[in-house]
Amino acid sequence: MAKTYRTLETVINKALATKKRTKLKIRNTIKRAKKSLVLLQAKTFQRLYYIQNLVSRLKSIYGGKIAFLALISLLVISVFFTPLLQLYIEPYFSKTGRLDLLREFFLSLGGALIGATAIAFSLIMFAMQVNVERMPHGLFRKFSSDAKLLGSFIVTFSLAIVIAGLSFLPETSWVAGAIVTTVLCSFLIILLFVLAYRRALTLISPTMQLSLLVNDTKKSFRKWDRAAKRTTPIFQEKDKNQSELGDVRGEFDMYRLTYFQLHPNWTSSAEQAIYYCITFARRYAEQGDHEVSRVALNGVVAINSFYVKAKGRTFFSNNYFFENLLASDSFLLGTLEHFRQNIQIGISRKDEQFIEQNYQSLFQLTRIYLSIEYGDLVSSKSHAHLVAGYLEKAVEDTIPHNMADVLIQGVSVLGSTARLIVAHDRSVHIGSISEKIGFAGCTGVVNKNYQAVSQIAVKQLATLTFDLLRSRSADIDFAIKQVRNQIKLIAEMYLSTPDTPLMSTHSSSLAPYYSGTSENSLMAWLTELTNALSEADSNNKDANLVIGNISEWGSDLYQTEKELLLLSIEKKSHLTFDLVHWIVYITKLLLAISCSKACDHHHTDKLRKSAMWLIWVLSWVPGDEETIKFLETFRIADTIFESAVDAHKRDCATEALEVRKLLLNWTHKSGKYQTGWATLEKACCGLACLNIILGLADDLLLDEIDAYLTTQEAPSVDIRSRTARDLHQEAEEYREGYGHGAIDLAMSAVDQEILRILLHKIADHLSP
Structure with a gap:
């Protein structure tokens, strides 16, 4: 179961x-x-x-x-x-009376279509003229007499007459053709009605009007370009001195220039088109329709692009020794004058969007005129510099009017313009732009609303510095000094004001240049560049050029940083922390670049010398007690020790010993004060670790300590005895491999027995 x-x-x-x-x-x-x-x-x-x-x-x-x-x-x-x-x-219409009915139908239909055509086009033209009457008079006449619209009316009216004319049909053999013709004409009339309506809507739309205007100007320039090309053989035939002026002919398109001089009004239609675009921009900006004003200003930029392309190699740059009448360009000057007036109008109306749109248009114009190919290969892009000058003045004019967002946009555009010039021309020409950026950056000191402007200005200068270092130009010395001076100016202006206790205004304003915690700062960009240079081969020409630029940048760097560091210490600013760590970190980067394969012997020596000059800026700090206590909050001994270890790891033995001397110098300055940070003890521990890492004899350090104790800067007996007692205790402690700084970590990494003996010796020499 x-x-x-x-x-x-x-x-x-x-x-x-x-x-x-x-x-x-x-x-x-x-x-x-x-x-x-x-x-x-x-x-x-x-x-x-x-x-x-x-x-x-x-x-x-x-x-x-x-x-x-x-x-x-x-x-x-x-x-x-x-x-x-x-x-x-045909058999159906052969019967009596039926053909007459068809003729009457054609007559009625044709008459009705003639009336409908007249009424429809009257309404279309009236509606279009009512909407178009606010534009300039020249454009009103142009669009009111549009060829396509009037042509549609004529064709439609003619087709209606054709249908009415079919009422004279003579016999039945024409019936099929007449019916087919009527059907086709009716279909075409309806189609033309729709096309005419859409064309009227196009002519009413201001953006489409501007598009048509720009396209017409483009066609006009193409016509002049073709005419100049077709006339060139005639000039060549008549030129009897071509062999003598062959070099000039090869550099400049003299035949095209001659043709344009024979027809001085070849740009008149384009100038009128620019005037119309400017009129649209101002009127619609006043009404608050900034979409139309943007399209209008883009039209001005596009017309200038067509002009540069049509003119070709007939541009002459300014000569600083002799006046060249051909260098002046009335077309460009007229365009720039329109933009200058636009900026003034926008400022008077407080129209921020309109001002920003003009900034962007001037930037695009700079890009266009930088693309000009001058006949003189050594000439500068003088027309682009002229546009950049107008942009500088426009940004400067907005400063007194308390428009922070506009000024931020203006400073950003100035920075982009400077980077364009660096990429396409000699870097020496960005001096005035960097001055304007620096001037705008100083406004945050006097106006709290402009503090964001200062950050943007510093960021643009930092980006410009990085682009100069990466540029192919070999003469960045003047430009890099100008940019550095503007950074110094902004820093000095901020350091002249009290720093805020919680959020440091000084540090936050200069963070894009000096911050080491942000990934969007000069220090972060230089780190990536250094890594790339370290991986480059010795035959890499681009890397060699960049290393040369960095060498030029670092040669005088210590002067600016010394002045700023001393001023920030005097003002007890939190910017001191950023400056100290920036100095130490840039020293590491310079040494790292000097060790790369792409760096030759000349630049290696120059970079290492610049690195040592920069790190020794820390030796210029005042030795009074108040300053030492302030600086000890930033763990100066740790930063100097870290720099020495880094130099040793890169096989820079001489530089490592130099940094060790700096740590000893700091010990002399700070060891005699009771700061609350165990200053003398920490410095002695760092020196002991360096002795072990660098493989130096113990007697060298002990002799240096004995010599230090015989000087006037020697610490008091109380400080020495307390430090000796702490060193004896530190020597016997067990270390688990972590600490609060670079010196603590190094003490855990070196040979513990050697360190213990050396610390006991140092303690005995401090206080037998």
């Missing part, structure tokens, strides 16, 4: 398991089917989207051609279809 029960239980369990597996299979099948359907739906929609995008693209590119081909095809089909239609309908 029990066996039967177990057998039955087994069968039931198997049946339940089979049922469960069946349900699970069905559920999985349904899930797979749903996933397949979802995937199929997604693929189907993707194909539909692809087809829609393809049709839309073809329509935008070939829409007119496709419509024209369709219309021609319809006419051809109608011609072949007419004889067949004639066979079927």
Whole structure:
């Protein structure tokens, strides 16, 4: 019985398991089917989207051609279809009176269409003129007498007359042709109504008006360009002195220049188009429609681009020794005068968006005129510098009017303009731009609303510094000094004001240049550049050029940083922390670059010398007690020790010993004061670790300590005895491999027995 029960239980369990597996299979099948359907739906929609995008693209590119081909095809089909239609309908109209009814129908339909054409086009023209009457008079006449719109009216009216004229149908053999003609003419009339309506809407839209205006100007410049090219053979034939002036002809397109001088009004239509664009920009900006004003100003930029392309190699740069009348460009001067007036109008209206749009347009103009190819290969991009000068003046004019957002945008545009000039011209020409950026950066000192402007200005100067270091120009010395002086000016202006206790205004304002915690600062960018230079080969010319630029930048760096460090210490500013760590970190980077394969011997010596001059800036700090206590909060001994260890790791033995001397110098200055940070003890521990790391004899350090104790800067007996007691205790402590600074970590890493003996010796010499 029990066996039967177990057998039955087994069968039931198997049946339940089979049922469960069946349900699970069905559920999985349904899930797979749903996933397949979802995937199929997604693929189907993707194909539909692809087809829609393809049709839309073809329509935008070939829409007119496709419509024209369709219309021609319809006419051809109608011609072949007419004889067949004639066979079927001629017997019907052969009966008396039916042909007269058809003639009356044609007459009525034609008359109705003539009236409808007149009414429709009257309403279209009236609505268009009402909306267009606010534009300049020249454009009003241009768009009111639009050839396409008037042509549509003439063709529509003519087609209606054709339909009415079919009422003179002579006999039944013409019936099929007349009917087909009526159908086609009616279809074309409706189509022309729609096209005329859309054309009227286009002419009413200010953005479309501007687009048409710019396109017409582009066609005009192309016409003059073709005319100049076609006239060149005539000048070549008449030029008898071509062999004597061949060099000049090769540099400048003199034939094109001669042709344009013979036709001085070749730019008149473009100048008028620019005037119309400026009028649109001012009017719609006043109404608050800045979308139209933006399109209008972009139109001015586009027209200048067409002008530069059409003029070709006929530009002359300014000569500082002799006056060149051909260097003056009235077209550009007129454009810049319009922009100057726009800025003044925007300032008077407090129209911030309009001012920013003009900034961007001047920046785009600078980009365009930097692309000019002058005949004189050594000439500067004087036309681009002229545009940049107007941009500088425009940004400067907005400073007194308390428009912080506008000034931020202006400073950003100035920075972008300076970087463009560095990339396309000699870097010496960015001096005035950097001065304007620095001047704008100082405004945050006198106006709290402009503190964000100061940060943007410092960021632009930091970015400009980095771009100068990476530039292909070999004469960045003047430009890099100008940028550095502006950073110094902004820092000095901020240091002349009290620093805030919680959020340091000094540090935050200069963070893009001096901060070591931000990934978007000069220090972070230089770190990435140093890593790239370290991986470069010795034959890498670009790396060699960048290393030369960094060498020039670092040669006088210590002067600026020394003055700023002393001033920040005097003002007890939190910027001191950033300056100290910046000095130490840049020292490491200079040494790292000097050890790269791409660095030659000349630049190696120069970089290492600059690094030592920079790190020894810390030796200039005052030695009074108040200053030492202030600086000890920034753990100066740790930073100097870290720099010495880094130099040792890079096999810069001489430099490591120099930094060790700096740590000893700091010990002399700070060891005689009770700062609360165990200053003398920490310095002695650092010197002991350096002795072990650098492999120096113990007697050298002990003799230096003995000599230190005999000087007037020697600490008091109380400080010496307390430090000796702490060193004895430190020597016997167990270290777990972590600490609060570089010296603590080094003490855990060196040989503990050697360190213990040396610390005991130092303690004994301090206090026997």
